[in-house]
Ligand SMILES: [Zn+2]
């Protein structure tokens with residue numbers, strides 16, 4: 229018996245391109261299930277498909293209720309390592325840093341703008 233499980237849009241980037249995947253451990257053949265966003269790479273992993281979908285949807289709902297309340301800015305700064313230069317983006321709300329700025333902070337969930 230297989231039921232189609234509905235997935236809510238990605239809690240992080242808001243896209244609807246998320247899918248349920250079965251993962252078999254190469255070590256012990258244990259099966260786990262994950263929901264992965266094909267756009268931003270966010271994922272949740274649980275023991276069963278139902279649990280994974282439920283965890284994903286719970287996160288999306290929490291996010292949905294919070295996202296109008298919280299906004300932040302990605303503050304970019306450049307760093308030099310050897311001869312290469314890197315740009316980092318820092319969340320103005322929680323201080324989370326990343327190499328590129330998604331629409332929502334993966335750490336605190338704030339809706340983000342990129343500061344000039
Ligand atoms: Zn996403």
Ligand SMILES: [Zn+2]
Nearest residue numbers: 319322333336
């Ligand atoms: Zn943040």
